[in-house]
Amino acid sequence: MESWQVRIDMPQPLVLTLYLHEVVGLRGLTGDRQGFPPLPPLSPSVRVQALPAGVDAQSAAEQWAQWWARRRLDLPGQLPFPHPPDFPEVQDLPAVQALLRQHFTAGIAYSGAACTEHAQRSVAALRQRGRDRGIDWQLLVRRQEEQLGRRAAPFVLWVTEVPVEGTGAWLVADGDVIVSAGFLQDRVAAEAFFEPLVRAVV
Structure with a gap:
């Protein structure tokens, strides 16, 4: 059993x-x-x-940033799912509550469709062979092990996929990476980005 894990997800609350x-x-x-x-x-x-009545842009931005910062440190990418109609998970963030009351239904539909597409893309990638399958994590770690002459140290790398324009990846914190949808299927770009990150933790 490997001592390391790469966990890939597109969490709907995010x-x-x-x-x-x-x-x-x-x-x-x-x-x-x-x-x-x-x-x-x-x-x-x-x-x-338009913003909900009684909510100004600055307050909305500040409270939204506080909401984003609640991404769990042990499960990067995960946020508590907000429950209507009162959204008690953000009761201390009234501007965010107002945003949720106004846009929750449309937001759930949008995020649900994105997550379904992510799941379908993940299944399709597993059916591919060779380079068309995208990044090979086993091979990426094995190359580092061969260079170091030892087994990889235990590590967990969290990769959160989000439906944004273009192709890219962003390091949020150690072991916490956000990537655009489909980035991992671009094997050359994905390996170039992740190789130094894996080398640092192996």
């Missing part, structure tokens, strides 16, 4: 969070803070709508 970020036009207000990388816009694109 996609819902990004949807709210886009639908009320918070791009450019949250910045690269609270561990939020400069992600491209969502794909499919989201039409920007």
Whole structure:
């Protein structure tokens, strides 16, 4: 049994969070803070709508960033699922509660479709062979083991896929990476990005 793990997921609550970020036009207000990388816009694109009554853009951006920062450190990418109609998970963030009340139904539909596509893409990748299958984690780690002359030390790498435009990857923290949908199927680009990260923890 391997001493290391690579865990790949597209958590629906996280996609819902990004949807709210886009639908009320918070791009450019949250910045690269609270561990939020400069992600491209969502794909499919989201039409920007007005903020809920009584919520100003600055408060919404600040409280949204606090919500994003609640991504679990032991399970990067995971956020508590907000439960309607009162969304008690964010009761201390009234601006976020207002965003959820106004956009929850559309956000759930959007994030659900994105996660279904992610699952279908993952199954299709498993059926591929050779380089078409995408990044080979076993091979990537084995190369580092051969260079070091020892087995890999135990590590866990969390890879969170999100439905954004283009192809890219962003290191949020040690062992915590966000990638665009389909990035892992670009074997050359994925190996070039992840090889130094794996080397650092192996």
